[in-house]
Amino acid sequence: METIRSKFIKEGFIKIDQLITADEVATLRTLYDKLLQDTVKTAHLRSDLAGADNSADRKVERITQIMRPSTIAQELIENTAYKKAEQWAKHLLGPDMELDFDMMINKAPNTNTPTPWHQDAAYWIAMPDKRSASCWIALDKVFEENGCMWFIPKTEGTPVLPHKNLPHGGALYCETDSSEAICIPLNPGGCTFHDGFTLHFSQGNVTETQRRALILNFRPKKMIEFEREQGVDHTGERKQRN
Template identity: 65%
Template sequence: MNELKKQFCEQGYTKLEAFLSSDEAKELRSIYDALLSDKQRTLHLRSDLAGGTDENRVERITQIMRPSLIEKQLLTHSAYKKALNLVKNILGDDMELDFDMLINKAPHTNTPTPWHQDAAYWINLPDKRAVSCWIALDKVYEENGCMWFLPVTDQKVLEHRNLPNGGALYCNVETSNAVAVPLEIGGCTFHDGFTLHFSKGNSTTSQRRALILNFRPKKMIALERAQGMDHTGVRKKRS
């Protein structure tokens, strides 16, 4: 078993230091910045994970779901192909892209993304294989909001609550074993849907841009879509 797969299977997460070249990251950043600044085209897919509904307030943690529905060129970018190949190697040849999303932490907003499991956002599926590839488009470290993980213990979704006003889901967990994963531009992490993760707020003067690609078995994507789950909609707790 290769190292990436071994670490993912043992811990529920792993990292790849040089996933993208600086040119590849630059190409993605220019599409990313155009989407971030275009509130009109992204409005229906956009929210602030920090919570809040006032359109005039400064977004602290901007999330744009399914950016490739707007910028279709993303789907043919080498990042998507490379991630899919790595994910197939980790979890099997039937893995496909389920959805993509952007999460940006604006400068000086200092708002953590609370501890949560991605599976808390999803419907319960019989085949639970899933992996999120979190790609750093800026150098990330503790002060601007790099990812932190807790080694996965079992495939159970813990009790989650909603931050007020449509914010992120969170759960209360013991985090003394948490591991920070700083990355250079173009580095990435892979995490399982049950892996607890978090990021600190961005207290620096620049943005913290991340592109996230989520993969799961082709048959499970079909099952999700049949139940109306296409990852464009309102955040809900798993029922």
């Protein structure tokens, strides 16, 4: 485990083949699908990371993001995925790491819409303690064709690059050299951890099934308190902050 921690600190990401069991995955899928289908209850937390598209034939969200789903489905917190991910975050970055926010990102079938290269820190306010760990949990088998994660290994002193919004309220993106990018396929229940400065991306989903991912974001308890004092609760508009 110490080797995994060293790799995370050095390169900014790691892969864990199996974070949760098949039964835990099945429970999460049921809750996940219920939230995806409930466009009323999730309306204030929901957006399409692909940006608005007014095309007459565009009836489906391409990359559905639901922020802080556990605030409306508290049984999510009871799934052991949250506890197991927190234990890993503490091992990677210290005992003061706690859950800051959770999120769902689903890629609908046959939508072929990439999530562009970006760094999570571009979304976040500047904080004196920059430790962070995002746990990306696969609820389906993920691979290149349906949108598994790609990472560029971090180098010392990696800055937050200039980011822009995709048109019509879409995700942030940045320009970068992706020639050293590494593809991380996962089985259901597997996960990756990455920090806020690590560049990552996923291709569009060109398969017949959805690609469901649950993301749990951890940072030091004092920095969560600092965010809340600044009015940041991760339910607002996406914009570059750093």
